Amino acid sequence: MDLDLTEDEKDIRQWVRTFVEKEILPLEQDVLARERRGERGLPPEELKRLQDLARESGFFGVQTPEEYGGMGLSAVMAALVEVELGRSFVPFRFGGYADNILFHANDAQKEEYLVPTIEGTKKSCFAITEPGAGSDARAIRTSAKQDGDDWVITGEKTFITGGTEADFVMVFAVTDAEKHKEGRTGESVTCFIVDRDQGWTSDQIDTMGEWGPAALTFDGVRVPSSAILGEEGKGFALAMQWIGRGRYLLPARALGGCERMVEMGMEWARNRETFGKPIAERQAIQWMVADSAVDIEALRWLVLAAAWQVDRGDDSRQAQSMAKLYGGVHCNEIVDRMLQVHGGMGYTRELPLERWYRELRLLRIYEGTDEIQRRTIARNLLKGHASVRGHLGLDHRRRDRGGRAVGRRALVRRGRSPTRAARASEAAGVDV
Ligand SMILES: Cc1cc2nc3c(=O)[nH]c(=O)nc-3n(C[C@H](O)[C@H](O)[C@H](O)COP(=O)(O)OP(=O)(O)OC[C@H]3O[C@@H](n4cnc5c(N)ncnc54)[C@H](O)[C@@H]3O)c2cc1C
Numbered sequence: 211m212d213l214d215l216t217e218d219e220k221d222i223r224q225w226v227r228t229f230v231e232k233e234i235l236p237l238e239q240d241v242l243a244r245e246r247r248g249e250r251g252l253p254p255e256e257l258k259r260l261q262d263l264a265r266e267s268g269f270f271g272v273q274t275p276e277e278y279g280g281m282g283l284s285a286v287m288a289a290l291v292e293v294e295l296g297r298s299f300v301p302f303r304f305g306g307y308a309d310n311i312l313f314h315a316n317d318a319q320k321e322e323y324l325v326p327t328i329e330g331t332k333k334s335c336f337a338i339t340e341p342g343a344g345s346d347a348r349a350i351r352t353s354a355k356q357d358g359d360d361w362v363i364t365g366e367k368t369f370i371t372g373g374t375e376a377d378f379v380m381v382f383a384v385t386d387a388e389k390h391k392e393g394r395t396g397e398s399v400t401c402f403i404v405d406r407d408q409g410w411t412s413d414q415i416d417t418m419g420e421w422g423p424a425a426l427t428f429d430g431v432r433v434p435s436s437a438i439l440g441e442e443g444k445g446f447a448l449a450m451q452w453i454g455r456g457r458y459l460l461p462a463r464a465l466g467g468c469e470r471m472v473e474m475g476m477e478w479a480r481n482r483e484t485f486g487k488p489i490a491e492r493q494a495i496q497w498m499v500a501d502s503a504v505d506i507e508a509l510r511w512l513v514l515a516a517a518w519q520v521d522r523g524d525d526s527r528q529a530q531s532m533a534k535l536y537g538g539v540h541c542n543e544i545v546d547r548m549l550q551v552h553g554g555m556g557y558t559r560e561l562p563l564e565r566w567y568r569e570l571r572l573l574r575i576y577e578g579t580d581e582i583q584r585r586t587i588a589r590n591l592l593k594g595h596a597s598v599r600g601h602l603g604l605d606h607r608r609r610d611r612g613g614r615a616v617g618r619r620a621l622v623r624r625g626r627s628p629t630r631a632a633r634a635s636e637a638a639g640v641d642v
Contacts, residue, residue, distance in 0.1 A: 230297055516532070
């Protein structure tokens with residue numbers, strides 16, 4: 211079993227590490243100061259300058275396929291990149307990203323939305339949550355009624371990230387009320403791509419974090435049939451695909467922040483003296499450091515195991531839910547401990563700990579709350595779709611004649627029937 215990275219992979223990670231040290235960390239004080247004045251921490255022009263700089267070195271579209279100008283990196287590499295970026299709270303991300311479901315667009319939509327999103331000339335947002343439908347996304351009520359060749363969308367969406375700046379929204383609406391009532395969500399919901407100038411409006415929602423999502427209002431917004439993304443009635447599967455696109459990446463980013471906070475905590479503990487000794491010599495403080503280091507290491511392996519399953523083409527949803535849940539719970543414990551190590555200083559706005567404290571709280575809520583991840587994990591186990599005995603040495607895939615392992619997707623492509631484990635794993639996807 212070789213868990214090491216290739217030389218190329220090590221080079222990529224080192225490049226990101228250096229980029230963060232040289233270009234991102236020096237911006238932290240300015241970002242904090244702006245945020246504390248109620249301004250955007252990283253203004254769009256500054257973000258673009260950094261993205262252009264990275265692009266000059268070929269860093270663009272981390273997971274975007276090469277045919278679209280991206281790097282097409284593996285999930286494991288994408289996770290490692292997120293860990294490095296997460297070491298700073300500066301809200302930077304590399305350019306060249308587009309929502310995974312936009313790759314399902316037809317050619318005309320790709321030209322109008324996908325390519326400009328990758329190039330950064332258009333901004334998207336994804337809207338499924340409604341005031342009455344969050345965890346229970348099947349309860350959405352926004353409707354789209356057909357009128358000739360047009361559809362008329364009416365309803366309200368809430369907590370939409372990027373909703374204030376987006377040029378267009380991928381909005382999910384009920385197009386078959388009868389089927390929806392019968393619970394046939396797989397046939398009743400459609401995704402529409404709607405430009406802001408087609409008539410939807412947004413209102414920013416203040417939150418305890420620095421990034422306010424928005425409430426969107428659709429008051430009889432008329433769009434042509436060509437606005438449908440994918441197929442009519444098949445939108446719910448797209449929504450689940452978007453939500454499940456990279457659950458391992460959220461805890462990966464949080465993990466980078468936790469590494470940094472523990473380093474800050476240790477530095478503080480070595481230098482802060484009470485009762486004649488550095489607090490680093492007190493067992494109470496040492497235990498906080500030790501428990502945090504163990505949590506970080508456990509999370510690292512959960513994240514990498516999930517990413518590795520994505521790269522193999524296995525059904526990774528159970529592993530991704532575990533990484534997301536563990537990250538949400540334990541990163542919040544770590545930031546709390548490290549704030550505690552800093553005493554009163556940890557609570558001030560001179561240090562970024564209180565910012566991380568507020569930001570990390572979101573990890574337990576969005577893209578599937580802790581409770582929903584637990585529900586998924588337990589259901590998959592109780593139904594027998596997953597096991598507590600782990601994956602190691604259990605090959606979920608068949609091998610071809612040359613002895614190469616064949617992933618689930620590859621099996622489907624080659625028209626062979628999946629193994630029992632792969633079928634069970636596929637069925638496990640009922641809960642996302
Ligand atoms: C900052 C932010 C950004 C967001 N960005 C987006 C976005 O871009 N697009 C989008 O569509 N949505 C977005 N969301 C919405 C987010 O996904 C939902 O808030 C989340 O899914 C929870 O839904 P809810 O808020 O309605 O809570 P509810 O579903 O009402 O849940 C309330 C509580 O009940 C618990 N609960 C619910 N059901 C169960 C159950 N069966 N068993 C046990 N406990 C349960 C939940 O875990 C939670 O603790 C965002 C939210 C926030 C806060």
